[in-house]
Amino acid sequence: MEGIARSQKEIKEICSKFFIYGDFMVAVPFGNGNINDTYQVTYDQGGARLHYILQHINGRVFKNPIHVMNNVDRVTQHLIQKIRGRHSETRYRTLRLLRSFTDKPYVQDDDGNFWRAYIFVENARSYDVLENESQAYNIARAFGLFQNDLVDLPGERLHETIPDFHNTPKRMEALEQAVKADAYGRVKTALREIDFAMKRKEEAGILLKLNESGDIPERITHNDTKANNILIDDLTGEGVCVIDLDTVMPGLALYDFGDMMRSGTNPAEEDEVDLRKVYMDFSMFEAMLRGFWSSGSSFLTPAEKEYLPFSGRLITLEIGIRFLTDYLNGDVYFKTKRPTHNIERSRNQFKLVESMEQQMDKMTALLSQL
Ligand code: ADP
Ligand code: GN1
Numbered sequence: 534m535e536g537i538a539r540s541q542k543e544i545k546e547i548c549s550k551f552f553i554y555g556d557f558m559v560a561v562p563f564g565n566g567n568i569n570d571t572y573q574v575t576y577d578q579g580g581a582r583l584h585y586i587l588q589h590i591n592g593r594v595f596k597n598p599i600h601v602m603n604n605v606d607r608v609t610q611h612l613i614q615k616i617r618g619r620h621s622e623t624r625y626r627t628l629r630l631l632r633s634f635t636d637k638p639y640v641q642d643d644d645g646n647f648w649r650a651y652i653f654v655e656n657a658r659s660y661d662v663l664e665n666e667s668q669a670y671n672i673a674r675a676f677g678l679f680q681n682d683l684v685d686l687p688g689e690r691l692h693e694t695i696p697d698f699h700n701t702p703k704r705m706e707a708l709e710q711a712v713k714a715d716a717y718g719r720v721k722t723a724l725r726e727i728d729f730a731m732k733r734k735e736e737a738g739i740l741l742k743l744n745e746s747g748d749i750p751e752r753i754t755h756n757d758t759k760a761n762n763i764l765i766d767d768l769t770g771e772g773v774c775v776i777d778l779d780t781v782m783p784g785l786a787l788y789d790f791g792d793m794m795r796s797g798t799n800p801a802e803e804d805e806v807d808l809r810k811v812y813m814d815f816s817m818f819e820a821m822l823r824g825f826w827s828s829g830s831s832f833l834t835p836a837e838k839e840y841l842p843f844s845g846r847l848i849t850l851e852i853g854i855r856f857l858t859d860y861l862n863g864d865v866y867f868k869t870k871r872p873t874h875n876i877e878r879s880r881n882q883f884k885l886v887e888s889m890e891q892q893m894d895k896m897t898a899l900l901s902q903l
């Protein structure tokens with residue numbers, strides 16, 4: 534699936550439904566998200582230029598955008614209270630939603646598509662590939678703090694914006710169905726990758742079983758903790774704002790650590806095709822483990838701690854399976870730039886899984902020292 538090109542006139546029209554003071558100047562596509570269409574919008578407010586993030590919520594991925602926005606609204610309001618209580622951490626921020634003229638945290642365009650807008654977080658940026666251990670430590674620490682801050686979110690259970698999002702056995706089943714259907718005749722080009730995934734079927738359900746047995750609790754988790762879903766402060770290098778809150782919902786803490794490991798320990802982009810560049814950098818794993826420990830060790834249970842190294846392997850396998858399934862289904866979910874993009878991503882992820890598998894003993898040894 535490719536992103537949709539929209540004119541400045543169309544974007545301006547959508548922006549005019551939000552309660553924003555000043556004159557619309559320009560909108561430019563922004564960031565490298567795989568799901569939503571994101572723009573940085575500039576407004577002139579009496580001579581000052583202010584930025585906002587405007588996002589089209591992907592309606593194919595999020596079947597109930599009102600539920601998504603209801604979750605995001607509740608979570609961000611709760612986080613604002615938390616930050617208020619920590620006077621020393623003034624650089625730490627949360628996403629802040631703009632409201633529409635009808636006081637909703639979203640607007641709809643003429644075709645019924647949902648849009649939202651955030652205050653642009655200045656002097657911070659996201660990284661697709663982390664540059665050093667300090668960043669790895671800081672983002673893992675910030676995602677741990679984020680989980681900790683949501684422990685006491687009041688009110689009813691959050692909506693499951695994508696049911697079974699991290700249900701790896703169901704992801705495996707979806708792959709099997711895609712293989713069976715072979716709707717695009719691509720199975721013959723993906724035999725090695727399909728085999729790689731199927732060989733690991735046994736381990737797909739391990740975390741879910743631990744949850745069912747009560748060893749691992751359900752928590753409010755982010756569920757999409759890849760490195761570029763957090764903004765790192767340009768000055769302090771700290772993870773100052775957790776973003777991309779569409780999948781914040783009930784989940785397991787290990788999903789979040791696992792996805793951090795997947796995206797934060799790989800020295801290459803997730804679609805790098807030169808697989809010699811793809812592996813788990815152990816020093817980045819160590820930094821992430823220590824960072825997450827610094828903010829999470831007080832609330833993580835013994836079983837959660839024990840499975841931290843395994844979580845990376847599982848979530849990397851899961852995302853690899855999702856890329857592969859999307860390839861076989863004709864690229865309907867993730868944004869792609871070429872017909873082989875999704876299979877390239879899956880090869881990359883599976884190479885990373887192998888690297889994690891090879892380093893399990895080392896990871897476990899480090900964990901036992903903490
Ligand atoms: P997607 O769901 O498509 O991944 P994201 O919500 O992650 O979309 O946003 C895409 C990119 O936009 C992010 O990686 C980040 O670089 C940038 N971004 C998102 N929100 C903000 C914000 N409030 N301030 C600054 N940059 C942002
Ligand atoms: C998507 O939205 P983005 O680009 O941050 C996806 C994640 C995948 C990731 C892989 C809602 O994340 O689950 O891990 O791509 N988000 C959704 O890059 O499916």
Ligand code: MG
Pocket residue numbers: 566567761762777
């Ligand atoms: Mg994102």
